[in-house]
Amino acid sequence: xxxxxxxxxxxxxxxxxxxxxxxxxxxxxxxxxxxxxxxxxxxxxxxxxxxxxxxxxxxxxxxxxxxxxxxxxxxxxxxxxxxxxxxxxxxxxxxxxxxxxxxxxxxxxxxxxxxxxxxxxxxxxxxxxxxxxxxxxxxxxxxxxxxxxxx
Amino acid sequence: xxxxxxxxxxxxxxxxxxxxxxxxxxxxxxxxxxxxxxxxxxxxxxxxxxxxxxxxxxxxxxxxxxxxxxxxxxxxxxxxxxxxxxxxxxxxxxxxxxxxxxxxxxxxxxxxxxxxxxxxxxxx
Numbered sequence: 001x002x003x004x005x006x007x008x009x010x011x012x013x014x015x016x017x018x019x020x021x022x023x024x025x026x027x028x029x030x031x032x033x034x035x036x037x038x039x040x041x042x043x044x045x046x047x048x049x050x051x052x053x054x055x056x057x058x059x060x061x062x063x064x065x066x067x068x069x070x071x072x073x074x075x076x077x078x079x080x081x082x083x084x085x086x087x088x089x090x091x092x093x094x095x096x097x098x099x100x101x102x103x104x105x106x107x108x109x110x111x112x113x114x115x116x117x118x119x120x121x122x123x124x125x126x127x128x129x130x131x132x133x134x135x136x137x138x139x140x141x142x143x144x145x146x147x148x149x150x151x
Numbered sequence: 152x153x154x155x156x157x158x159x160x161x162x163x164x165x166x167x168x169x170x171x172x173x174x175x176x177x178x179x180x181x182x183x184x185x186x187x188x189x190x191x192x193x194x195x196x197x198x199x200x201x202x203x204x205x206x207x208x209x210x211x212x213x214x215x216x217x218x219x220x221x222x223x224x225x226x227x228x229x230x231x232x233x234x235x236x237x238x239x240x241x242x243x244x245x246x247x248x249x250x251x252x253x254x255x256x257x258x259x260x261x262x263x264x265x266x267x268x269x270x271x272x273x274x275x
Contacts, residue, residue, distance in 0.1 A: 011186075014163065015190040017159065017163045018160065018163065018164060018187040018190035019190040019193050019197070020159065020194060021156045021157075021159040022156070022190065022194020022195040022196075023195070024159065024194070025156035025157070025168060025195060025198075026195040027198050028152030030198060030199075030206070030210070031209075032152075033209075034238075035209060035210050036209070036211030038211050044264045044265050044267075044268035044269075045265070045268040045269050046269070047269050047272070048272060057153070058242060058243065061153040061154040062246050063154070063247075064153075065154050065243055065244055065248075066247040068158035068161070069248060078165065079163055081164055081187075082165045086167070087167060087248070088250065088252075091251065093251075094253075095252070096255050099233050099235070100235060100255065102233060102234070103229075103230045103231065103232070103233030103234020103256075104230065104234040104241070105234075105260065105263045106229060106233065106234070107237060108264035108265075108267065109263050110222075110223040110226030110227035110228075110230060111223075111227060112263065112267025112268040113223040113267050114213070114220050115214055116220075116223070116224075117170075117227060117237050117239075118171045118231060118237045119170040119195065121224065122196065123195060123199040123202065123210070126195070127199040127202050127207070127210040131212070131213030131220045134220050134224065135220050135224040136224065137221075138221040138224025138225045138228065139174075139224040139225070139227050139228035140228060141228060142225035142228025142232075143178055144228075146228070146229045146232035147175070147179055150233075
């Protein structure tokens with residue numbers, strides 16, 4: 001009985017922390033300007049009035065992860081709420097194949113076209129913006145199409 | 152904040168904060184372990200809802216017509232699932248882990264993203 005109760009509480013804590021991570025991530029996207037298509041396109045269009053600020057956003061996020069990830073993984077044998085880390089092999093271990101290149105190329109075209117990537121698209125849709133909702137619905141359809149084609 | 156959120160997810164759930172992967176896995180009914188993914192996406196949605204009230208201007212207007220936005224969404228959805236990641240999974244987490252796959256992916260999507268933004272800017 002006690003074990004069941006504490007197990008449920010533990011699962012609740014785990015989900016609350018996953019939700020907190022999502023909320024923090026979304027707030028970071030909003031504060032940094034990733035949810036403003038004009039800013040994103042101003043960053044990508046290097047021939048116009050180039051706005052490099054998003055490069056600093058990306059670089060600082062990379063820097064924090066580059067320090068925090070090894071720190072977490074060397075100090076802990078497992079995460080708080082799972083038995084292992086689900087992290088793909090880093091460095092040169094991964095396979096560079098055609099789906100990786102083609103997929104990244106298509107994603108880049110979509111990002112440059114609409115000025116939204118998946119995270120900001122979901123945040124924009126949640127805010128009730130019509131372009132955000134259209135983008136997110138189309139993105140889900142694109143994902144579903146890829147899943148079907150891969151089967 | 153983005154980096155801290157990714158570190159929090161790794162510490163608590165041992166997972167990479169890749170939005171396209173998390174969203175795609177939720178869509179694939181066959182995947183178990185949907186609870187933490189739904190909770191993470193719930194947090195992302197909550198951020199959007201709060202922004203609507205607190206800072207509506209932070210969610211910028213679209214710079215393209217709705218049909219173009221729809222085409223962009225399909226390309227982003229299909230491409231990120233085929234390529235195994237987006238700006239977060241490859242761009243932030245993958246580059247931080249110095250993954251060769253992610254570094255290549257980022258190089259490719261930056262090149263096609265920049266080229267598309269330039270061409271679309273010149274045409275509009």
